[in-house]
Amino acid sequence: MSQSQDFIYLSPPHMGGQEQRYVQEAFDQNWITTAGANVDGFETELAQYLQAPAAAALSSGTAALHLALLALGVGSGDEVFCSTFTFVASANPILYVGATPVFIDSEPNTWNLCPLTLEKALIDRKQKGKLPKALMLVHLYGMPAKMREIVEITQHYGVPIIEDTAEALGSRFHGQLLGTFGAIGAFSFNGNKIITTSGGGALISADNQLVKKAKWLAQQAKDDKPFYHHSTVGFNYGLSNISAGIGRGQLQVLEERIEQRRAIFNNYKNLLQNIEEIEWHEEPKGFFSNRWLSCFTTKKGSKISPEDLRLALLKENIEVRRLWQPMHRQPLFQGAESFGGEVSEDLFARGLCLPSGSALSLTDQERIADVISKAFLA
Ligand SMILES: Cc1ncc(COP(=O)(O)O)c(C=O)c1O
Known part of the structure; x- marks a missing residue:
């Protein structure tokens, strides 16, 4: 081993310069929690970048995928089609909600989900009388999946897409940003991603109600009453105001x-x-x-x-x-x-x-x- 040479990491964080200013503001305002100006600012700025009506800032990409499934009503007894070629974090949330993953192979050009195999699988399920409740579609290493065919096929069968865009923020398919094709787009800001919040994630949707529902679930699903009242299982999945400050600086670069x-x-x-x-x-x-x-x-x-x-x-x-x-x-x-x-x-x-x-x-x-x-x- 060449001890004299520095270790080169696969994908380390790369700060832009403004991150500490936002973090300092959180300290100055004493908003050291999972709410505050940075969380609001990060959600607004991310939604603006993605030209989406709203975004929910979350503690991880995995949390975003979990909430995406819940927001779409996926649960026990449902099947979810999922790209087989992916990181386990795409598939684990299917198990969290008690659903059954069915894996779909890649095609060799983009390495992402094969539209022909997807169609075959959907035909099979249609014949058997029960379609999957959602498709977990992954864009690996930043490369867009074949969206034209995939959107067409899933629309034909009425299956909503969750776009796992953890690795593909800023990638585009014929000019349209990834994460904006599906019912819900999920992102990761883990330390190794193209921009980071140290750890974090987000989801977006063209349907504001889905984003609202995800945010509500991320904050322990408190019912609308002046006291603590709960009728649904909730989670503590909000992004910290400190982390969101890092994210605001990162979005600029x-x-x-x-x-x-x-x-x-x-x-x-x-x-x-x-x-x-x-x-x-x-x-x-x-x-x-x-x-x-x-x-x-x-x-x-x-x-x-x-x-x-x-x-x-x-x-x-x-x-x-x-x-x-x-x-x-x-x-x-x-x-x-x-x-x-x-x-x-x-x-x-x-x-x-x-x-x-x-x-x-x-x-x-x-x-x-x-x-x-x-x-x-x-
Ligand atoms: C394809 C894919 N999906 C989901 C995730 C999960 O994101 P996170 O680590 O923020 O939970 C990652 C990365 O870690 C990923 O690469």
């Missing part, structure tokens, strides 16, 4: 962060253009990724596996990650039904995410590309 991450992806491509075994995660025409993480797969039959690369990079103090292991392969979801699965399994076998933090220097990008080149050319 979001577009810059997207440009920086996109430049990193292009630079990796350029630096590694001679390595024929690498296939980059390319945007189809009209798809605009925030490039949260720069990812590639190795060509089928490549002598070098993603695990070989991961170990070679780790030896040089560089953190990389394998692509997500699909949900239908997880022991947690053993026995769950899955439509297809081969595409996501293949992506898992061949894919890697490179360090993509927006403050990553050109020298570090070269250092990373160098290790990769050497591994392939050895």
Whole structure:
């Protein structure tokens, strides 16, 4: 291991400069709680950015997905279709509400949910007489899913979409921001995301009532009475006013962060253009990724596996990650039904995410590309 070289993290936070000012204001006003001017400001500014009527600021992206399911009335006895190729946080909330996940495979271009497999699964359920209560649709690594087909199919069957946009804030499909296609869009501001609140999340909807309901559930579902009165299970899922202050500063630099991450992806491509075994995660025409993480797969039959690369990079103090292991392969979801699965399994076998933090220097990008080149050319 090269002890002298600094460790390069996969996707560390990158402050813009104004965050501490908002945090200081919260201290000055003594609003050290889950309400205050930063929570209100963050919700308004996020909704403005997304051109949504309202947003609810929450303690995590996972909480946002959980509340999205509840706001849509998903519960025990319901099925929820879910992208199999994702992080477990997309699927766990389906279990929280007592529903049953049914996993849908990816298609190989965007790596996201395959519209053809989705249609097959919906036809199957229609024939069996019960449609899923919702579709948990994930946009991985910033890449938009094939929204035209997916929206058309789900509208045809009347199944609402929850867009898990945790990794894709600022990404666009033919100019429209992700998170605004579904009944509800959910976001994460975890420390590794394109912008962060240290930990946090949010949800938006074109239907103000859904946002109101989610916020109400996030604040212990107190009934409208002058005393504590509860008729529904509630949660404590509000975002802290301190964290929201960080988020307000971060929102100001979001577009810059997207440009920086996109430049990193292009630079990796350029630096590694001679390595024929690498296939980059390319945007189809009209798809605009925030490039949260720069990812590639190795060509089928490549002598070098993603695990070989991961170990070679780790030896040089560089953190990389394998692509997500699909949900239908997880022991947690053993026995769950899955439509297809081969595409996501293949992506898992061949894919890697490179360090993509927006403050990553050109020298570090070269250092990373160098290790990769050497591994392939050895
Ligand atoms: C696809 C996806 N969904 C959901 C989440 C959950 O977000 P959080 O960590 O804020 O709970 C994450 C990230 O952590 C994610 O990558």
